Amino acid sequence: MTSDLITSLYVFMLAAFVGFEVIRRVSPLLHTPLMSLTNALDAIAVVGAILLVGEHKSNLSTVLGALAVAAATSNVVGGFLITDRMLKMFKSSKTKKP
């Protein structure tokens, strides 16, 4: 248990550092798509919710889990969709005119 916990803390710390370094380099141009993309990625929480529903340990956990799956899925679908729509709009003046 404790070694698992320590490993998890290491993982969290390293991921946070990677996050800072990667996000710092994102152009201010793309801050809005950045937010919608991280939102979609964050909805990976759906994985935990799916297990909760599927394991069906109690009615409470199934109901709460199903709501959670729906909420997270809406973020996955909506988040990727809008990020792609936004990014499609960003065009450079060099490549624009044929």
Next chain:
Amino acid sequence: MTTAQIPEQAIEFFYLIATALFVLSLKWLSAPATARRGVWAGEIGMVLAIGATLLHRGIVDYTWIAIALVVGAIIGIPLGLVHMTAVPQRTALSHAFGALCVSLVGTAEFYQRTPHVPRFMMAVLSMEVILGSLTFTGSLMAAGKLQEVLPQRPITYKGQNIVNISLLAIAVAVAVYLVMHPGETRLFPLIIGIPLVFGVLMIVPIGGADMPTVISLLNSYAGLSAAAMGFVLDSKLLIIAGALDGSSGFVLSVIMSKAMNRSFTNVLFGAFGQVQPTAAGAIEARTVRTATAEEAAAILGAANSVVVVPGYGMAVAQAQHKVREFYDALTKRGVDVKFGIHPVAGRMPGHMNVLLAEADIPYDRLLDMDAINPELPQTDVALVIGANDVTNPAARSDKSSPIYGMPILDVDKARTVMVIKRSMSPGFAGIDNELYYLDKTLMLFGDAKTFVGDIVRQLAGEGLGSVAGV
């Protein structure tokens, strides 16, 4: 279905690939040229992770999973297709959904495990539920304000911060007690309920101009709560995704708070939106110079370089497509047109860039504050459309001004300044803008969309008259 079960290690291996794809996804997002590849990487990672999870041998029933996935997709599609002007409220809403998912899972996990919850587990579980709940209602409030179904004006009262901080302290105290006595199921609703109330109260004093910071902060909270959920479920994938989202929100909040010259503790305690309208007495009959669309068009058509400074007013008037026509008309005449974008212009980070990109303005014409400021002194005309406080020279010079020290776009250094504004009423913060009274400033009173349209028409009409140019 049951025949497709695969060993747990295989699932973990898919999670590992998904994690790598998530990191690459954010890395590729750093520049417009590779950004779409980033979305694909994220999508593939997501499909792999969800697909692998569905093969988990612990799953005994797929009915509700399928229903929930379909319902989520049905809600998600319209949220992915909203108009670009609605992106800030959509983003706030998606933070709310993310936080809702996390709080619900946390709640279910608690009732499954109680009373045998190890202390550390209970601590992260409490953090997950507290952060999730306050982010849920906070984000709903923010979305409501942005959608204008709730009053946008900040609502403040005496002792507000004390009330808010006490509430949070009570929630934390209950959480600490639960860590010691995880069997006290009666107390658990408190660490859901109190943060839910706190989330509402936290956003009550927030005004529209503070939204970029608040949205970033809520983004960070949503990520951290998901990371806490990862600790509870012992899922490295979730810890990493949550940490990435949390640090993204954190980096953006820092950028936003720097751009508004607020300290980070100030932001963390939700003490924003409390700019007192001390400068009230200044509303006197000072004279400004005004110009018509015709006069403005004549000056703009004769300029060599023009910098457009858009603000939330442009978004409200939906003027971005007219601005695009304006850009085309001037570019055709050989005028160098650029856009100067302040980090907190609009209602969320990068808001203006998305609107202008939607209107097909090439992104290499959109410059951020540090890039455009050195160019402004050599610029013939700076045209401010619906921006106010981010152009106020008082931020540089007037120590008594509430916005003193905030980095601004130095439009007052351009040779001529034009400001499109509906009236002389002061901006959001209630501060008079010195810029409007300068000799080189021309006020263009009217609706941004109509006025820019009029200028475009004038530029098209008097093409013959300005052959001489400057």
